[in-house]
Amino acid sequence: MFLNHFKMKAQPFAERVAPEAFWRDPRIDEGLARLRYLAHDATVGLLTGPSGVGKSALVQAFLNELSGPRWEVIYVHLTHLPSAGLLKLLVSRLDEPPRRGKDRLFRQILDRADRAEGTMVIVIDEAHLLDHDALTDLRLLVSSAVEAPPLKLLLVGQDPLRQTLRQSQHGALLSRMRVRYLLRPLEVSETASYIDFQLKYAGASHRLFDEEAKRMIHEYSGGMPRMINNLATASLIQAMAKDTDRVSEGVVSETVREFQCV
Ligand SMILES: Nc1ncnc2c1ncn2[C@@H]1O[C@H](COP(=O)(O)OP(=O)(O)OP(=O)(O)O)[C@@H](O)[C@H]1O
Ligand SMILES: [Mg+2]
Structure with a gap:
């Protein structure tokens, strides 16, 4: 709208960030370093920060790096769902018809991760909206006692997510979060x-x-x-x-x- 007036050739300050319009600063570099570590050497990660600070933009930049057959990425942000609904959503993102029953949904995700050509990375954005059951189910997905989980999990959410995770019922999930990053303004x-x-x-x-x-x-x-x-x-x-x-x-x-x- 004002592009002609100011003789601009592209829209500045846009809501959707084109890769060329992605701003990098030390905060972003530190965040990317942690997310890369998660992708290669850890299992569960946490990215938090206030609304509008740039978490989703940072995740998008990270996921742009995970292209090609080495990675199978599932990104969801519709998290305001009962737990079974979240598991179904994850399965449907794998282009598989969700089976009935939570136990089968778990198996479906884990089997698919086992069979995947690359490493499965599940990113749950808006994770501060997850209810307690959903957080527990996500922990179960990544906490097999006998074998290394075949997938990586990244939770991304606003500051209340940290308070939720500090509650004792989520201690087992929090303790598995080797990668934690707070994106500051x-x-x-x-x-x-x-x-x-x-x-x-x-x-x-x-x-x-x-x-x-x-x-x-x-x-x-x-x-x-x-x-x-x-x-x-x-x-x-x-x-x-x-x-x-x-x-x-x-x-x-x-x-x-x-x-x-x-
Ligand atoms: N590194 C960046 N480069 C360019 N633009 C950015 C960057 N970080 C944030 N923005 C801009 O700020 C807006 C808000 O960022 P983003 O949606 O990532 O915030 P958020 O932390 O995910 O917020 P919410 O918790 O409300 O989802 C983006 O739509 C984008 O326009
Ligand atoms: Mg966001």
Whole structure:
């Protein structure tokens, strides 16, 4: 919409992150290092962080690395289901008709993982919405006493997931989580670099946003990329409406006011 006004060649601050628009910083590198370790040498991993911090974007970048016959990846985010429903969803993602009964569903997943040409990696996004039974069933999938589990499990969720896992009934699952990563929000200088990166990706100058404007976006977003995107986009629309080619602190404060109304 504002691409012509600012002479941009691609949409900055987009919700869906194209691989070329994926921003990497030390937080992301640390997260990827842990996820790679999980894929190669561990069994269960945990990735947590507040809403909009970039967990799903990080997982997507990780899964992009796991292409080819060495890996069989199942990614699900529709987790607000009773436990049997979750197991059925996993089976249907394997393109198999789910059998009746939880025990058969377990067997179906484990047999398929055994037969798979590559390593099966199950990623459950929005895992803070899983109920206690579902967490217990996922633990059973990866905890055979006699043989190494034929699959890897990654739980991705918002901060309440950590509190849930600390409850004693989930001790057996938590203790199996050799890989744990908490994705933190951006610092003020990182927010400015993130905005500059998005502008560069769009083919615009980093000077399009004043330094004070970037600082104000940081302050109101708390360094969460989703909120930075929302505020930056609203500021670009506002600057276009005012027929100016710069995003100043004043423009950002006008958009912040709108965001504070709801
Ligand atoms: N590394 C990144 N590079 C580019 N854009 C990013 C990055 N991280 C996050 N974003 C942007 O921020 C938005 C929110 O990120 P994401 O959906 O990954 O958050 P989340 O932590 O999974 O949030 P939720 O807990 O609500 O699902 C993304 O839609 C994307 O636009
Ligand atoms: Mg997410």
